[in-house]
Amino acid sequence: xxxxxxxxxxxxxxxxxxxxxxxxxxxxxxxxxxxxxxxxxxxxxxxxxxxxxxxxxxxxxxxxxxxxxxxxxxxxxxxxxxxxxxxxxxxxxxxxxxxxxxxxxxxxxxxxxxxxxxxxxxxxxxxxxxxxxxxxxxxxxxxxxxxxxxxxxxxxxxxxxxxxxxxxxxxxxxxxxxxxxxxxxxxxxxxxxxxxxxxxxxxxxxxxxxxxxxxxxxxxxxxxxxxxxxxxxxxxxxxxxxxxxxxxxxxxxxxxxxxxxxxxxxxxxxxxxxxxxxxxxxxxxxxxxxxxxxxxxxxxxxxxxxxxxxxxxxxxxxxxxxxxxxxxxxxxxxxxxxxxxxxxxxxxxxxxxxxxxxxxxxxxxxxxxxxxxxxxxxxxxxxxxxxxxxxxxxxxxxxxxxxxxxxxxxxxxxxxxxxxxxxxxxxxxxxxxxxxxxxxxxx
Amino acid sequence: xxxxxxxxxxxxxxxxxxxxxxxxxxxxxxxxxxxxxxxxxxxxxxxxxxxxxxxxxxxxxxxxxxxxxxxxxxxxxxxxxxxxxxxxxxxxxxxxxxxxxxxxxxxxxxxxxxxxxxxxxxxxxxxxxxxxxxxxxxxxxxxxxxxxxxxxxxxxxxxxxxxxxxxxxxxxxxxxxxxxxxxxxxxxxxxxxxxxxxxxxxxxxxxxxxxxxxxxxxxxxxxxxxxxxxxxxxxxxxxxxxxxxxxxxxxxxxxxxxxxxxxxxxxxxxxxxxxxxxxxxxxxxxxxxxxxxxxxxxxxxxxxxxxxxxxxxxxxxxxxxxxxxxxxxxxxxxxxxxxxxxxxxxxxxxxxxxxxxxxxxxxxxxxxxxxxxxxxxxxxxxxxxxxxxxxxxxxxxxxxxxxxxxxxxx
Numbered sequence: 001x002x003x004x005x006x007x008x009x010x011x012x013x014x015x016x017x018x019x020x021x022x023x024x025x026x027x028x029x030x031x032x033x034x035x036x037x038x039x040x041x042x043x044x045x046x047x048x049x050x051x052x053x054x055x056x057x058x059x060x061x062x063x064x065x066x067x068x069x070x071x072x073x074x075x076x077x078x079x080x081x082x083x084x085x086x087x088x089x090x091x092x093x094x095x096x097x098x099x100x101x102x103x104x105x106x107x108x109x110x111x112x113x114x115x116x117x118x119x120x121x122x123x124x125x126x127x128x129x130x131x132x133x134x135x136x137x138x139x140x141x142x143x144x145x146x147x148x149x150x151x152x153x154x155x156x157x158x159x160x161x162x163x164x165x166x167x168x169x170x171x172x173x174x175x176x177x178x179x180x181x182x183x184x185x186x187x188x189x190x191x192x193x194x195x196x197x198x199x200x201x202x203x204x205x206x207x208x209x210x211x212x213x214x215x216x217x218x219x220x221x222x223x224x225x226x227x228x229x230x231x232x233x234x235x236x237x238x239x240x241x242x243x244x245x246x247x248x249x250x251x252x253x254x255x256x257x258x259x260x261x262x263x264x265x266x267x268x269x270x271x272x273x274x275x276x277x278x279x280x281x282x283x284x285x286x287x288x289x290x291x292x293x294x295x296x297x298x299x300x301x302x303x304x305x306x307x308x309x310x311x312x313x314x315x316x317x318x319x320x321x322x323x324x325x326x327x328x329x330x331x332x333x334x335x336x337x338x339x340x341x342x343x344x345x346x347x348x349x350x351x352x353x354x355x356x357x358x359x360x361x362x363x364x365x366x367x368x369x370x371x372x373x374x375x376x377x378x379x380x381x382x383x384x385x386x387x388x389x390x391x392x393x394x395x396x397x398x399x400x401x402x403x404x405x406x407x408x409x410x411x412x413x414x415x416x417x418x419x420x421x422x423x424x425x426x427x428x429x430x431x432x433x434x435x436x437x438x439x440x441x442x443x
Numbered sequence: 444x445x446x447x448x449x450x451x452x453x454x455x456x457x458x459x460x461x462x463x464x465x466x467x468x469x470x471x472x473x474x475x476x477x478x479x480x481x482x483x484x485x486x487x488x489x490x491x492x493x494x495x496x497x498x499x500x501x502x503x504x505x506x507x508x509x510x511x512x513x514x515x516x517x518x519x520x521x522x523x524x525x526x527x528x529x530x531x532x533x534x535x536x537x538x539x540x541x542x543x544x545x546x547x548x549x550x551x552x553x554x555x556x557x558x559x560x561x562x563x564x565x566x567x568x569x570x571x572x573x574x575x576x577x578x579x580x581x582x583x584x585x586x587x588x589x590x591x592x593x594x595x596x597x598x599x600x601x602x603x604x605x606x607x608x609x610x611x612x613x614x615x616x617x618x619x620x621x622x623x624x625x626x627x628x629x630x631x632x633x634x635x636x637x638x639x640x641x642x643x644x645x646x647x648x649x650x651x652x653x654x655x656x657x658x659x660x661x662x663x664x665x666x667x668x669x670x671x672x673x674x675x676x677x678x679x680x681x682x683x684x685x686x687x688x689x690x691x692x693x694x695x696x697x698x699x700x701x702x703x704x705x706x707x708x709x710x711x712x713x714x715x716x717x718x719x720x721x722x723x724x725x726x727x728x729x730x731x732x733x734x735x736x737x738x739x740x741x742x743x744x745x746x747x748x749x750x751x752x753x754x755x756x757x758x759x760x761x762x763x764x765x766x767x768x769x770x771x772x773x774x775x776x777x778x779x780x781x782x783x784x785x786x787x788x789x790x791x792x793x794x795x796x797x798x799x800x801x802x803x804x805x806x807x808x809x810x811x812x813x814x815x816x817x818x819x820x821x822x823x824x825x826x827x828x829x830x831x832x833x834x835x836x837x838x839x840x841x842x843x844x845x846x847x848x849x850x851x852x853x
Contacts, residue, residue, distance in 0.1 A: 030749050034742050041738070075557050111675075113507040113707065123507045123707055125675070186508040231675065241636045243600040244546070246593050247513060247672060252601055313809055314728050321477070321735055328469045328739055332746035335462035339753040342459070395723045430458060 009360075010367070017368035020344070027340060028372065031333050035376025035420055038329030040383025043404075043412045045315070045322040047384065048391055050408055051401045052212065052311045056200035060140050061301035063102075065262050065270060067095065069281050070295035073240045073254075083295050084237055085308075086256040089226075090289075096132060100276050101262035102269070103138040106222055107131035108258045109206050110231040114218075115183045116171055126167060126184075126217040127209070130225035136162070136193075138263045139205065144168070146178035146193035154221040161189040162219040168194045184218065185230055195219075201401055202310050204301050206259050208234035211310045212398040226250070232257065274298045312398075326419070334423045337369055341431035349434055358432045365431055369424020370417065377416025384412060449782050456754070460786060463750055467790025467826055470743045472797035475822040476805065477732045479814050484729040488722045490661060492540045493615070493649025495576030496714040497685045498531075500692050501539055503710035504699055505675030513672025514592060521570075523698050524679060529691040532682040534575065536568035537671055538653045539678050540714075541721035545653040548635040548665070552622065555637075561660070563618060564652035565635070567593065567669035572613070572647060574682045580616060582629045582645030589644075589668035596669055605638050609668045612641035617662035619646050633665070641667065655721075675709060688713050740825070744833040751779065751837035762841055763848030772842040779838035780831060787830040791823045798822065 021028040055061050069091055070083035087095070092106040108130055115123045135141070136148040145168075149160045161182055168177055182189045199215040220230070229248040234257065236244040242254025251257050264270040274296060281294035299307060341348075348361055384404065391402040404412075453460045510516040517535055524533045538545050546567070549559035571577075572584050591599075591609045599607030612633060619628035632640045647666070655661035671677050683691040696708060719726075755762075762775055802814040 027749055027752075030745050034745070037738055037742060041735070113505060115507055123705065125505060125707060125709060241600050241603065241638055243597040246597060247509070247674060249594060249597050252597075312724075314724060317480075317805075317809060318728070318731060321473070321732070324469065324473045325735055325739060325742075328466055328473070329742055331462055331466045331469065332742055335459055335466060335746060336749045336753075338459050338462065339750055343753055343757060394727050395720075396727070426458075 009363075013364040013367045014371070016364055017371050020340075020368055021371060024340065027336060031336050031372050032376045032379060034329040034332045034336075035373060035416065036379030036383055038326035039377060039380025039412065039416045039419070040387055042319075042322040042326040043380060043384035043408065043415070044387030044391065045319040046411070047388060047404055047408045048398070048402050049311065049315055049319045050405075051403070052202070052315055052398055053305075054201065055302060056202055056204045056305075057140060057301065061204075063263050063265055064138065064301050065101075065264055065273070065298050066301075066304045067260055067262060067273070067277055068297040068299075069277055069284075069290075070292050071256075071284070071290050072292060074291050075239065081295070083297060084256040086235070086237070087258045087260050088253055088256050089250065089258060090253055091284075092258040092260050095260055095280070098276075098280070101273055102265050103134040103263035104261065105132045105135040105138055106258055106260050107135065107205065108222070108225075108232060108234060109209055109216065110225070110233045112184045112218065112220075112230055117181075117183070118171075121171075127215070128218045128220055128225075128230070129206075129216040130220050130222040130230065132222050134263075135219070136195075138261065139200070141198050142196040144194045144196040145176045146191070148219075149192055149221055154223050157224045157227045158221060159187060159189045159224060160192045160221065162193040162195060163191055164195050164215060164217045165197050166215075167217040182218075185228065187228060189220070202305060204305055204310075205261055206234060207308050207310060210397050213400050214397070270298060312396075315398075330419055330423050333372070333420065334426055337372070337424055338427035338430060341365055341427045345431070345434050348431055352434065361432050362428050365428035366421065366424050369420055369428065373417045373420025373424070376420060377413050380416050381409070381412050446781065446785065449778070449785055453782070453785070459750065463747065463786050464790045464793060466743055466746055467787055467830070468793035468797055470739050471791050471794025471822045471826050472801055473739060474736050474825065475794070475798035475818050476801050476814065477736050478821060479802070479818050480811075481729050481732045483811065484725040484732075487658060488725050488729075490651065490655060490658060491649060492651040492714075492718070493575075493577045493647070493662075494540055494651075494714070495682065496718060498576065498682050498688075499574075499714040500681040500683065500688060500695070501542075501710060501712055501714065501717060502679045502681065502692075502695060502699070502708065503675060503677070504673075504679075505707045505709050506673065506703070507705050507707070510673060513674060514670060516673040517671065517677065519702065520673060520679065520699060523702050524681060524695055527681075527691060527694045527698050529683050529687040530681055530695070531684070532570065532574040534568055534570040534573075534680045535671060536566055536571055536678050536680055537669075537676065538564070538566060539680065539717060540575075540651045540653060541655060541717050542653040542678070543721065544676070547652075547654070550622075551634040552632075554634045554640070560622065561663060563614075563663040563665050564654065566650070566664065566666045567671050568666075569668075569670065571666055571680075574680050575650065576682065577650045578648040579613075580646050580648050582613075582643070584645055585611065585613060585666065585668045590670045591668065593669045593671050600636065600638065603638055605640075608639050610640075610642060611644045611668060613645045613647055613666040614643055615650050615662045615664045616646055616648055618664060619643070621663070635667075641665070678710070740829055743826075744829050747783065747830055747833035748836060751783065751834045752840070755779070755837045755841040758841070759844055759848055762844045763846055763850075766844065766846035767849040775844070776838050776842040779834055779841050783830045783834040783838075784827065787827050791826055794822065794826070795819050 068083040071088055071091060096104055096106045110128050111125045112128045113123055114126050133149055133151040133154045144165060148162055149158055153160055168174060177191045177194060180191045182191055202211040203209055203214045236251050236255050236257040238244055238255040240254045242252045244255055245251035264273055277296040278294040281290055281296055284290040351361060388402045388404060392399050521533050521535060524530060545564050547562055547564050550561050550563050552560055569590060572579060589611050595607045623631060628643045628646060631643050634640050649662060650664045651661050652664050681695055692711060696711060805811045
């Protein structure tokens, strides 16, 4: 057969399939509905899982690492042998000043009261990130206006601030506000930069703030925060006689409360940095600060998110449940399709007797199941959009992120058509086993 | 009804029968586990707090600039709130039951002990017992001379000066029973750090922790006499009559704003809202599970209807012959009902095994308890019922086939 003939045969089979599907409208509807429900449910949950387990900084995250050292006393706070999830201030500053990585930033979070100049606006609290100069370049944070503060400014405890686009829109109506003054916690800060919309999801660099849909509105130098004793949020873990700090008292040296990220451009550099962390721990032990043998980790962004089990268990459970449901829907469709094909044994027998090959019959039946799959897939896509809309109405912090992207759209279609073709395979094969003569006789 | 002819018929439709059995089995397995998960969530959402939830309000206010004396500021605020009409009692606390944000300590019964005994939450604040409405079951409540300013305590902790640290604590009955089973906890010492030894002076009936994620540890709670200053993390707790909550909340906010118009109210809610928010994900999950169960049962039921309709149509002639040979309508009806019952039974049996397997998987991945045996009959009865309801329509159609069909060719 040449291509034209094949196309003609395909058109003919398609016509046969549509006729056959039209003959049992209720049954066809039932199969399409089952496929659509199964696909809709599994695509909804798969999309949520895909969004939540995504890479917060594609293309960059592989070079970013989260160093951990273990400054705890012998008794320790964790029963496990993992080092604490954060750093003490001393270790943080030591590692920062050692500057052994290509870039490094030490940080913590909090919220600060902001007093707008406009008397029409009441004072309000904004989420703040206190960090060091490399933060912006290391995390590829895009600037709309201006730039970050310099390392020297940071060390000089400059009263400088970088603000988020949403805050700039609110306070300065979106205009270039570089050079303007912002009054926070009773101190005046000069705006040096305005970030464009930027919100990595998950909020990988500090998961204590909530993992998803969290974004800071002001970014201040860490050293400035230490001097002004601005409000701290997030998590503080202490051991021994450590005290978590309150008001203007910072957490003691026996407490971890800072996050430290480094950029290492090659695996060799990463290996060397891990060496360095072990040496650092050894030195601190020799100095009497550390009590434990060197216990260091250097996880990349995705390893860190995995270790912190950032994707909620419920989301995984829902995904498993939805695929279980899809399986039931498919078994249902296989059963119905099989019954349908077997019922047409007579018709198929006649076609066989008239010279149609098994392959031809098989192709005809597969096209019929493919049509069901395609229509079910479109229905499933609509249902998935509805399902995601339902997810977005939920109060969870990740709810707002549940949107279908192009890759998931494509996956939906592939899944729908593959699933139904697979479901059609068994019935079509079974129906083709019919002996032509037998079928003619029995009627 | 004789079951053998049914089995021999099913043997001729082996593949289709097995598919139906498989569908019922999968549905049964998923439904059993989903019902169990719903039960778990509902049970969790019912977790007792130990406080008078319908009579409590929470307010958090934040100052724009740090007050020069936060302790005096807090005392003023509490005094202002006490004078609001309808207020029965006021307390301040660093955390609230089911509030998520929490302060926790590792407890040791001997300061030299290498591993902690357990991790308990620590409430810091004055007047908590009467305001929250938890009952003191033995010993005494904290008194004002037990209290130490938190900054003094922090400094004391830093330089090892035990005189400036708190010395006593209240604990819950659950925590007392866990630490000293069957013994009198009063007078015993709990160590939060090597220098912070707290003597148990009273036991309260129940007080849930803010971070009650694990039901077994939800009542590991201590109240420590640390006096906190006014700050944005501090909560004012107000006890009032349930019917006065809305008006008292509005009046309390107005009174605080009047005392200082510059500050920002960051939280204002009733405890019903605190609980609703804490368990919102559990509620959403339970709702989703109900939806999945409904969808599964509907799809399976429709599948049964579809297949049974096919079989009835396929066997019209056979049914006609049976009717002509003297079978009643009832015989035909029962035939299809029994056939479905047999298939459902196979499916349910297989489903039980699958349900058990899924439960084992969930136990190893999600810290779920073992599926209680009681859930198996529930799943079985549900699927038998669904099967019978679904097959009724096609079976009645089969019963309506007249005997004359037997005499027609094709």
